[in-house]
Amino acid sequence: MNPAAAEHGIFADHPGGNIVVERREGSCLWLAPDLRHMQAGCQWFYWSFRAHNENPLTVVFSHRNYISAHGPAMSRDGGATWKWLGRENVRQREIGEHGVELAFDLPPVRPGEDVRYAFCPQYQESHLRSWLRRHEDHPFLSVSEFCRSRGGRSVEQIRIGDACGTRKILWLTARHHSCEAMAGYALEGMLEAALADDATGRRLRENFTMVAMPFMDKDGVEEGDQGKLRHPHDHNRDYNATPLFPEVAAAMRYGRENKDAITAFLDLHCPMVHGPWDNRFYLVGSPLPAVAARQDAFMKAFAESRTGAIAPHEGGILHFGEAWNTADNFSAGKSATLWAEETFPDAGVIASFEVPYANADGMKVTPESARSLGRDLAVALLACPSP
Numbered sequence: 380m381n382p383a384a385a386e387h388g389i390f391a392d393h394p395g396g397n398i399v400v401e402r403r404e405g406s407c408l409w410l411a412p413d414l415r416h417m418q419a420g421c422q423w424f425y426w427s428f429r430a431h432n433e434n435p436l437t438v439v440f441s442h443r444n445y446i447s448a449h450g451p452a453m454s455r456d457g458g459a460t461w462k463w464l465g466r467e468n469v470r471q472r473e474i475g476e477h478g479v480e481l482a483f484d485l486p487p488v489r490p491g492e493d494v495r496y497a498f499c500p501q502y503q504e505s506h507l508r509s510w511l512r513r514h515e516d517h518p519f520l521s522v523s524e525f526c527r528s529r530g531g532r533s534v535e536q537i538r539i540g541d542a543c544g545t546r547k548i549l550w551l552t553a554r555h556h557s558c559e560a561m562a563g564y565a566l567e568g569m570l571e572a573a574l575a576d577d578a579t580g581r582r583l584r585e586n587f588t589m590v591a592m593p594f595m596d597k598d599g600v601e602e603g604d605q606g607k608l609r610h611p612h613d614h615n616r617d618y619n620a621t622p623l624f625p626e627v628a629a630a631m632r633y634g635r636e637n638k639d640a641i642t643a644f645l646d647l648h649c650p651m652v653h654g655p656w657d658n659r660f661y662l663v664g665s666p667l668p669a670v671a672a673r674q675d676a677f678m679k680a681f682a683e684s685r686t687g688a689i690a691p692h693e694g695g696i697l698h699f700g701e702a703w704n705t706a707d708n709f710s711a712g713k714s715a716t717l718w719a720e721e722t723f724p725d726a727g728v729i730a731s732f733e734v735p736y737a738n739a740d741g742m743k744v745t746p747e748s749a750r751s752l753g754r755d756l757a758v759a760l761l762a763c764p765s766p
Contacts, residue, residue: 502563515568557599
């Protein structure tokens with residue numbers, strides 16, 4: 380965090396905090412994301428700050444990708460719950476031929492009040508802990524330490540299922556890129572579906588063990604890093620012979636030890652912000668024909684059983700070779716799903732999903748709708764063939 384930020388009533392000392400104050404003119408603050416730990420010359424858009432301003436302020440971002448289709452997200456309860464402020468509360472001013480400034484107002488904060496603003500609703504370790512407390516008496520839920528991060532943090536492994544060791548494994552991961560918070564809510568929805576006392580929950584528990592690693596870049600999540608394009612490569616390009624990150628090394632070890640039991644591997648992500656594929660929910664298609672065929676079957680099952688508001692975009696798959704989904708995008712290293720395709724060649728489905736930050740084909744993405752999306756994904760898993 381820029382040390383000068385606190386002088387203006389702006390702080391980034393909370394879990395997930397990230398902001399730099401570039402300059403101040405009167406009551407206007409020019410802000411930018413802190414791009415620490417990123418590869419040289421790269422840009423990304425994640426930011427999050429606490430406001431303790433005693434007087435009204437206007438904050439300005441000088442880049443169109445720094446505010447979503449629904450404006451900034453705001454929390455008045457210390458980051459526990461969030462709402463979108465709305466794009467109507469964001470003012471836009473063109474600067475030069477290609478530039479733009481986006482601004483919104485910060486009303487004064489009352490003494491003792493903890494008001495937070497962020498690029499999108501946050502999902503931190505505290506959210507997972509709150510969810511676990513709500514279900515701590517569930518007989519089929521357990522949590523253990525998967526590994527320790529580089530920073531010494533405990534990385535959680537969630538397990539839903541009975542003690543029987545012969546169940547097929549549905550393996551879920553999220554936050555390979557630490558900024559992709561909305562994926563955390565979708566994963567929580569999948570876990571909730573497996574715990575539910577209904578037909579879906581019972582079928583999932585009777586037939587599978589669901590195993591989830593919600594924070595594959597635990598340090599980045601808690602420290603407020605971008606995560607994407609981390610130097611020298613990020614966690615989702617680390618599935619190589621000698622992985623740099625303990626979370627990835629532990630995942631590869633877990634996969635090798637359980638490869639005959641894994642029937643599904645789903646890795647949840649969020650896209651960018653304003654490009655043609657960034658306001659859509661979709662599956663990232665595989666270059667392998669057999670895997671791609673099973674992905675197509677999964678998305679058909681998802682479309683047929685979906686009850687939530689978020690729908691897949693026009694078939695729901697960005698096929699390999701289209702848009703950004705090309706071999707060039709993986710030149711820095713192997714992704715989790717490419718590694719999984721090699722390690723579990725007979726799994727019923729292996730896929731990476733992009734959960735939009737704010738807008739899915741015109742539908743607002745919120746923590747609630749992302750959880751519903753996760754439930755729909757869990758229901759579709761019931762159609763997966765076993766290896």
